[in-house]
Amino acid sequence: MRLTHTFLAVLFTWVGFVSAIVASDQIPAPPQTRPIALIGGTIHTLSGATIEDGILLFENGKITAIGQNVTLPDNTRKIDIRGKHVYPALISANTVIGLTEINAVRATRDFAEVGQINPNVRAEVAINPDSEIIPVTRANGIALALSVPIGGLIAGTSALIMLDGWTWEEMTLKAPVGLHIRWPRMQIVESRYYIRRRSPEEQKKEIEKSLKRIRQAFADARAYWKAKQAEARKGIPYHATDARWEAMIPVLKGDVPVFVHADDILQIQSAIEWATMEKVRLVIVGGYDSWRVADVLREKDIPVIIGGVHRLPFRRWEPYDTPFTLAKKLYDAGVKFCIATGGGPFGAAHERNLPYHAATAAAYGLPREEALKAVTLYPAEILGVADRVGSLEVGKDATLIVTNGDPLEITTRIEMEFIQGREIDLSSRHTQLYTKYKQKYIQKGLLPAEE
Amino acid sequence: MGRMYLRSFFVGLFVFLLLAFPVTGQQTKPIEGIRENTPRVHALINARIVTAPGQIIEKGTVVIRDGVIVQAGANVEPPADARIWDYAGKTIYPGFIEPYFQPAQPRKGPQQRPTPSGSFSGSRQRETMPQSIGPAHWNPRVHPERTALKTYKPDEKQLKTYHRLGFTTALLVPQKGIFRGSSALIHLKKGELNAITIQKDVAQHLTFERGGFRSRTYPGSLMGAIALIRQTFLDARWYRDAWNAYRLQPHGQEPPEVNLALEALQPVIGQQQPVVFAVENERDFLRAHKIFKEFHLKGWIKGSGYEYRLLTAIRDTRLPVILPVNYPQKLKLDTPEDALNVSLQELQHWEAAPDNARWLAEAGLPIAFTTHELKKTDQFWENVRLSVKRGLSPEIALAALTTQAARILGVEDRLGSVASGKLANLVITDGDIFDQETQILDVWIAGERIEVQEQPPVDPRGIWEAHFNLPDGTRITGELEIKGKLNRLQGKLTVQDQTIRLDRVYLEFQRLGLVFKGDSLGYAGFLRLSASLLPGKFSGKGELPDGQPFTWEAQYLKPVPEKPKKSKKPTLMEQPAQLPPFPPGAYGRKSLPEQPEYILVKNATIWTSGPQGILENADMLIKRGKIVKLGQNLSAPEDAVVIDATGKHVTPGLIDAHSHSGIDGGVNEATQAVTAEVRIQDVINSHHIAFYRELAGGLTMSNLLHGSANPIGGQNAVVKLRWGAPPDEFLYRPAPPGIKFALGENVKQSNWGDQFTTRYPQTRMGVEQIIRDRFQAALDYKKQWEQYRKLPKKIRRRTIPPRRDLELETLLEILEGKRWIHSHSYRQDEILMLIRVAEEFGFTIGVFQHVLEGYKIAEAIQAHGAGASTFSDWWAYKFEVYDAIPYNGALMHDVGVVVSYNSDSNELARRLNTEAAKAVKYGGLSPEEALKLVTINPARQLKVDHRVGSLEPGKDADFVIWSGNPLSTYTICEQTWIEGRKYFDREEDLQMRKMVEKERARLIQKYLAVQKEKKKKGMPDKPNPSGRPGYRPHE
Secondary structure, three states, X not given: OHHHHHXXXXXXXXXXXXHHHHOOOOOOOOOOOOOEEEEEEEEEOOOOOEEEEEEEEEEOOEEEEEEOOOOOOOOOEEEEXXXXXXXXXXXXXXXXXXXXXXXXXXXXXXXXXXXXXXXOOEHHHHOOOOOOHHHHHHOOOEEEEEEOOOOOOEEEEOEEEEOOOOOHHHHEEEOOOOEEEEOOOOOOOOOOOOOOOOOHHHHHHHHHHHHHHHHHHHHHHHHHHXXXXXXXXXXXXXXXXXXXXXXXXXXXXXXXXXXXXXXXXXXXXXXXXXXXXXXXOEEEXXXXXXXXXXXXXXXXXXXXXXXXXXXXXXXXXXXXXXXXXXXXXXXXXOOOEEEEOOOHHHHHHHHHHHHHHHHHHHHOOOOHHHHHHOOOXXXXXXOOOOOOOOOOOOOOEOOEEEEOOOOOOOOOOEEEEEEOOEEOOOOXXXXXXXXXXXXXXXXXOOOOOOO | OHHXXXXXXXXXXXXXXXXXXXXXXXXXXXXXXXXXXXXXEEEEEEEEEEEEOOEEEXXXXXXXXXXXXXXXXXXXXXXXXOEEEEOOOOEEEEOEEEEEEOOOOOOOOOOOOOOOOOOOOOOOOOXXXXXXXXXXXXXOOEOOOOEHHHHOOOOHHHHHHHHHHOEEEEEEOOOXXXXXXXXXXXXXXXXXXXXXXXXXXXXXXXXXXXXXXXXXXXXXXXXXXXXXXXXHHHHHHHXXXXXXXXXXXXXXXXXXXXXXXXXXXXXXXXXXXXXXXXXXXXXHHHHHHHHHHHOXXXXXXXXXXXXXXXXXXXXXXXXXXXEEOOOOOOOOOOOHHHHHOOOHHHHHHHHHHHHHHHHHHHOOOOEEEEOOOOOOOOHHHHHHHHHHHOOOOHHHHHHOOOHHHHXXXXXXXXXXXXXXXXXXXXXXXXXXXXXXXXXXXXXXEOOEEEEOOOOOOOOOOEEEXXXXXXXXXXXXXXXXXXXXXXXEXXXXXXXXXXXXXXXXXXXXXXXXXXXXXXXXXXXXXXXXXXXXXXXXXXXXXXXXXXXOEEEEEEEEEEOOOOOOOOOOOOOHHHXXXXXXXXXXXXXXXXXXXXOOOEEEEEEXXXXXXXXXXXXXXXXXXXXXXXXXXEEOOOOOOOOOEEEEOOOOEEEEOEEEEEEOOOEOOOOOOOOOOEOOOOEHHHHEOOOOHHHHHXXXXXXXXXXXXXOOOOOEEEEOEEEEOOOOOOHHHHEOOOOOOEEEEEOOOOOOOOOOOOOOOOOXXXXXXXXXXXXXXXXXXXXXXXXXXXXXXXXOHHHHHOOOOOOOOXXXXXXXXXXXXXXXEEEEEOOHHHHHHHHHHHHHHOOOOOEEEEOOOHHHOHHHHHHHOOEEEEOOOOOOOOHHHOOOOOOHHHHHHHHOOXXXXXXOOOOHHHOHHHHHHHHXXXXXXXXXHHHXXXXXXXXHHOOOOOOOOOOOOOOEOOEEEEOOOXXXXXXOEEEEEEOOEEEEEHHHHHHHHHHHHHHHHHHHHHHHHHHHHHHHOOOOOOOOOOOOOOOOOOX
């Protein structure tokens, strides 16, 4: 029995290696056709107890059993992962993955539509399944990414995508996830270094104008919704469709939350006040200063997607570790939070470093278990998909990783990854080029030939 | 003593001769109409005369004849022909000197803002540079040949403002540019420039003005401005030598170029004309001083008000300073949220700015005051008086406006004191100039009285005995008291023990008007009176409420008694501040950390990055900043500082081979493709908070590089992060010099925007050619000098010499193997190209930076002998990094290249240890080898591995104590040491945070209390009079 497992494991590794050199691109995995059991590893469920020497069984993309004594169906593919660890796959909650390839090349930028008010644009329809960034990201254990449009004030709706699939439709786990608003910067900058810069009064006006535009958009959308609802009644004429306001109806209904990108305390306070007046569900993204209003956030149950741990303090006088300790402060204050990266066009290619953001938060005080949840279960909860992903539970998607250690440690390897039970190719443009150029040096006798 | 005596004898003799042979009133302009010959002889009598700071004649006379003081003293008899001015009760001061005077901007025509000294526009708009006319300097910011006088037009409104402050003389300074031109000393009065100019070409004025990154006109950075200044002074020397040679031998030689700018600089390099550097912060002060030293210039600095931040270093320059008094007034602190965005630096500056002058004076630097940079010139006295209240000696403050200012400007023989022979420029006040209440009444400029406070021929203020001759024949006598300001008089009438407040008292055309209610005198209604004023009495008419007329008159009795002044408790704002620590703001220090004689680190896991590998449970002994020994159970002398590092890991201080932290005034000199002459070492900002934050991540050394905008960029600076030391002490001198090169997209401006398509090069082909061409130019340059030096001495004297060229000299150092190239590079083709060019020119490249396709060409890098400093895992941000892979470092390492991981980012530079861990993940380096990517390997690349980079006996004790394995993401840096001094300690940091909070709270409270105090005093709460609202110069 054990021998078979080992054999299968070896076979798998070998197949993976071969595919890595011959594939010109990574081929999306086929659907799971028979049950798979991961046997003998430590199962970090995150929602429940950690199980040593356990078995995790999944069929048709769903977890069907977790435990030490699991009866395996006959045709189960058994994978021996003794000494290894199973975790739910990581979720990146603030990215532009799929919407950009090379930020400096304008033709590859699809994340910012023209204009200030774009509630109707949808991230999922512009996801490029063949983006080279996707395999690179998932190879580090990140199987799900929230792809976020970032242009203008109301930027559009985000989509949670699985990082494998033939089309954006196949890849989309949930859309729309949120309507994204980039809150205007509210700090008035007075600096003589910018002689032609706008005066404080002009800046104030500009901020007022932006805030007004957001309020106006919501007021217009409400008016539109009301008019559309009234249409059914006698004597009420038909109202021509407005794509923008149409797209906002789910937000007004409370089905889709508003994700406000805000870092400065003035922005966060303003967004909270606004959301309370508008009676919409609010999620803060970024949240640099969110700990300063932690009590309000907890009281109003507003979650925070921390927009990067690896960033500099905003203010010269703040402690050097201010961004490192944000997660701990929110945790201590009982605010719902998860850890993401800073996102943005430059961030997409570096999304793979998400786990290390969480690790730094742990290094500076957040309990390690919480750090792990902050990139798995908590983003699933905040993005409204905790019933499907984010932890290892029976009935949830078999979207998980097998590692040789703590995934928040850089030196840990991700050895296997499954998305809805489909076994993912962990090779990427990077491993391909690595393999290719190793060959160059083997040919030249500068590196020993590999076995 | 004898000489002094002789000197005053000659002055006296001269003044005597002057009296005998008046030669005044000479003017070349023909007189139209009738000549004006009003005598210009005045005697100012009965005044208290402050002839110079600390020298007072309690009651004396000043005699002025034809614009010059001929006598000043206690027992001076006014000459018979003099007009007499009785200044009893008034004080005469020497006229104040404004040493940095910019003319008012023309109110119409193109919008021109006054240029703050050294200001630059960071804007993307294209600047319009005025083209110089004639044989000028090639750079539009270099026009030393201009003179401020040429465009000056006295502006009545501006002059009035200055007269109100007591200024009579000013150094009119030219505006705009780096070499701005010559200033002139002028009388602050109307008139033909021919007459009001006291001295032209007083000084040459310099600033560090520059454009921004996207500016097209060199320089676009501070380091570029410095390089341009240095090259221009060298050119001026060459110009002198070239013309000297040519004059000896005009036959058979082409003449050297004619250049008005270089010609105008001849008196400067010959030390006949002083230089004034206007700087915008304390670091620029030291930068200017270096230029003074390098080119043996004389002159002074127009300071910034921030000098206290580098007081010791600035004291040592011994340079005189002109100080602005633009103390910050208004901070946005009203709500807790607002206050977050006001840094401790700003708060400290708000508190400390008024003490800057005192600290400089105590340090022994000559100082003078200027109104320059005050948004509201009227604020001047309020601020100077505040400094005096804070403890600046009144003598020094007065000297700063008179004698010292004159001395700095080199005109102390003519101005600055009230003495015979000096120009008749005086200030008349009604009291001590440093008193809050004191007003300036008159100024005298060039012997002409200019009224500041309108004085009526007869002053109605005082107590008068008034007699009213009423229509019924009765005559009432009362006491009339009139006081207040002339335009806001008030008064009361006391008749038969009844006091009536006057409803209206006013003076118009020497007629006094009074209105008061007569009810208490038995006349129901208002009485209206008028009177003509004569000295000592008035007489006039009145009307009773019923319209009946009467007459009245009054005789002067005595002045209105002054209320005895209460000795005021100093207000909060008047209490002197403490000198802030350095660097200013949060996490500053009072002094550098101590260096213990011996340090013993015990029981640590020591990653030596050296031959000893990783030592478990080991000790490290340090003596005077150097490592003595590593091993187990080491002993140390009794007084050694022992650090128990049980459970901890110790590594060498981390080294960042590619950083742009703490660079002042622009990282790129992006205006030209080749800028080898600019130097990062000129622009280190030692108090940039990035350095402290990096120390907190275990970093001890950084290679500060020029940006990658040019194929050939500027010179680098290797620094140790000695937080708390001045800029020069950051520089790590054992590091050999280097220079930044760059290849690919950045230098061909691919991602700069569509308007950048014309600078050469725009292709990688052109990049190769421009580099090649410049190296060839350097060789040609060398040849030129060799040939010149070979000439026989006699012929050489007559031969026009080659010009020294800072750019080519730098490039020559590369070719001679004295300077190492750090080349920004991405694609394999360009990497190979530069290797081949270098090989052709016979030198070795130091380090390929970024080198993200280095893995494709590792064998060539290895064979050439260059290092490779790369990112651990950056990619895909532009097209040329689409093939970048995180295995790059490991693969190059495996092929034998010396590899380091760098940050290129103030953020990433704080966690290079975990960057190194990525080499374990991607490519399978051992942990020990991986750590070397941020310790000994960058040290080897910077050629400082004999001193730093590993923990070995004899090396610098630069080390870090970590909470655990340095490659673990859960590990934090606990202590960072440089040469046996502890520059970072997490425990200390936690304490400092509390201090920062406390200090912020104290200053915010003080600020609010001061605002309240001001309100109470009824002082207008002027918004931002400093002209620098919310100015954050360093963040």
